[in-house]
Amino acid sequence: MTDLHYLRLLSRSYPTALSASAEIINLNAICCLPKGTEYFFSDLHGEYDAFSYLLSSASGIIRDKIEDLFSRSVSVKEREELAMLIYSPADTLARFRGDLDDEAYDNWCRIAIYRLVQVCKVVSSKYTRSKVRKKIPPNFSYVIDELLHADTEENKERYYEEIICSIVTTGTSEAFIIQFCSLIRECSVDMLHILGDIFDRGPHADRILDELRRFHDVDIQWGNHDITWIGAYLGNQTCVASVLRRGVSYNNFDQLEDGYGINLRPLSMFAAEVYRDDPCERFAPHILDENEFDPVDAALASKMHKAMFIMEMKLEGQLLRRHPEYGLEDRVLLSHIDFSAGTLELDGRTYPLLDRSFPTVDPADPLKLSEEEQELMDRLTASFQHSNLLGKHIRFLLSHGGMYKVVNGNLLYHGCIPMTADGAFESISLDGKYLSGRAYLDALDAKVRAAFYAPAGSMERESAVDLCWYLWMGPKSPLFGKSKIAAFERYFIAEPETHVEIYNPYYTQVQQRAVCEMILREFGLDPAHSHIVNGHVPVKEREGESPIRGDGLLFVIDGGISKAYQRQTGFGGYTLIYNSHHLALAQHKPYSQIKDNPRNSAPSVRIVETVPKRVLVGDTDTGAKLREQISCLQDLLTAYREGVIKEQNE
Structure with missing residues (x-):
């Protein structure tokens, strides 16, 4: 049995056998959910505008969800507008407010909210309701939670419609849409990995770090x-x-x-x-x-x-x-x-x-x-x-950063x-x-x-x-x-x-699979199920270089998000996406081109590895921690039932 002193401490959070049992049920259920999407960046070099856009769009993940939902019912133009609304809600709202009269604008907002609800349901479906609630902006927490679930219940159709009508008639549609779009973006990316070089060359590493400090789950490899x-x-x-x-x-x-x-x-x-x-x-x-x-x-x-x-x-x-x-x-x-x-x-x-x-x-x-x-x-x-601000940013780099990280079978380091x-x-x-x-x-x-x-x-x-x-x-x-x-x-x-x-x-040796396998084993990983992700050296794809090395075991994702490198690389950077189905490499256009033509901003995405079966939370590092918690709670439950620890019933 787990150390009795620890169990007594654990009993403060779960004072009865019933509360311990309920948490075991909850954690076992979470292990059966699909793993969230992990998103990898490298060598941002102060390019805040490009980083903010790529993070907001999740490298096309959000656009893919919109296509899945509305490709047969909504025009291409409206699907593009919905994507831009989610990426940049304040700018998009300002544009439509200037183009439409009041009645038309209110109607547009009403339709947009209906569609945002559908998108949010899809991107939040991997999470428990309690996890989604924690992400919901506090000002509209009750309203958003009801919209995400009320229309699935019988006899609530008018209730659901009235919520949306009231949002518009009370004049809060813009604030609501902005916060709802923020929730969609947060639910689209579960974990964010930054593989170094946030600073220098570009104009605003300070704003990037402010953005990272607001993100719910982020790690940094210096x-x-x-x-x-x-x-x-x-x-x-x-x-x-x-x-x-x-x-x-x-x-x-x-x-x-x-x-x-x-x-x-x-x-x-x-x-x-x-x-x-x-x-x-x-x-x-x-x-x-x-x-x-x-x-x-x-x-x-x-x-x-x-x-x-x-x-x-x-x-x-x-x-x-x-x-x-x-x-x-x-x-x-x-x-x-x-x-x-x-x-x-x-x-x-x-x-x-x-x-x-x-x-x-x-x-x-x-x-x-x-x-x-x-x-x-x-x-x-x-x-x-x-x-003062630099001090906060340096402490953040120390608390969330390190020389390397091993996470969900991937080894991350900068150089x-x-x-x-x-x-x-x-x-x-x-x-x-x-x-x-x-x-x-x-x-x-x-x-x-x-x-x-x-x-x-x-x-x-x-x-x-x-x-x-x-x-x-x-x-x-x-x-x-x-x-x-x-x-x-x-x-x-x-x-x-x-x-x-x-x-x-190193930089030539990692072209060999055997060398990448040696590195993975050095960090306790099985090469049959693991990868190396690093940055530092821009991939000159226009000169024939590939971001994929070591027979698919290593990915170099420094592709030129920094404008200083785009003459060498020929494009606007890579991001890596790891969801429950596959590992995908996204190649982006330079942000200057995206800014000038946002409707032609979709990255080129190639799936570099498909997993044999869908990855669940229970298959991840988080799942291993949850199983440890379950084991401790089961010991606490046994202690309650055997009278070793007394329940604290009111």
Whole structure:
């Protein structure tokens, strides 16, 4: 029998044999429901508009339900309008309100509510009524619950019709429709998996994280971009400089200043003064999105970009000197420059520099920040650490995130499992121990948490915070897995061979089924029933690359949701969908095309694996937890019946 102390605690929630029996019945019934839909994203890179649309549409799942329900009774145009209403209710309502008179608009709302009820019944059919009730917006909880079930009961037809008429006549139809559409969207996706790189390049990672915090069931596998933001919030100045350099270079001023409240005025003043005679042409920002609240002149942004990069190189060199165990002395590039000749020694060769203006660099001590630079970095770091919203987002990344996740037979991680050229797990030194595979990722996960939770000022914390930078771009980092980030070379050296970043052997080895099987077994999974899902490296499908590797065991779902990658990939990103019938890969159009032509927004969906029998809740990780609960409740029931624990009847 389960530990008696635990059973006594359990009896507080189930004080009688009858209440314990009722819960056993309930949990057994839940195990027989179909599993909910899992939805996988990777490499969002701040693209809030694209992410919000793809999440709202559930990669075409909602549109498929509409087709199943109404393809024979409703016109194509009306089916498209119903889909857009569910995806973007406020915008759709505003459009129809402007096109119709009051009577026609009320009638349109009445019909829309009838149809929304039918869609909601279908997408919520996998759940218990109690689970659906928990998702229902509180303002209309009673009304929505009645609409979802009243018309199935005899003698309630007029009651059902009167509810809808009253919604319209009381003038609450718009608020009701908006909240009802939200419920449909929530019921369409049961679990949300984000495989890293929420931050950088795109304009609003802050809004993505706000959206994720509102979602009912979400997990995050950290990406290397995310980990630098964690390091920046924890006060690592190398990470602060790295994050700001990328933010400035991609014109993300709205996110930095308006979103997170990072005060960039000291940086702009410093850059304008120090680089006033330098056009900084090689540091022109990538303007993929215009700023709404904090527009910055491109010429000034170029100067800010260069100022941040030089400080980043200095701080990076200092960090690498603190950590010779990283083995990256060759990346302390400022120390390899001959400033009088304007050349850089790299890998045994000497290259001329395209830009020789280094007004803040002392050739005698090139890694030392000037007094003004140090004061600026202290102020910028304080701004990161005092950002209330960023603090909430970093805590969310820690509470809902990790280096990897095993869920329902799938292994999720962002980048790679470091490997050798012969296909074995690479053994890597960390804190005096050689680790590989799962043990290495577990140790890194613990180190990231130590960066946040270890005592302030302790060596453990300082070492762990510095490791956040290594995880961003270290060759043995499973979040990165390349020889280097060749940013300095791209800025300062013309020769293209210096720009090459060599990938870890993992990225070619996983083309082999045997290697993927080895990885799955390393994480306790059966290759016959499991898959690997990861991102990090955009799939160049227009060049013949496939997102499916290892004979169908691995899916790379970084397909270019970020506009910065769409020239390489040729489309607008992948999402992966795992429901009770199959595993499907959706390829999306770029969001710019969807926005311009929302009726032509359907993704290309291919079923990559069909399950032999429908997957039930009882077949999932949730089902395993429910069976544990059932076992404990059965022990409690036995304890009640044998008198070991007394019932608490009123």
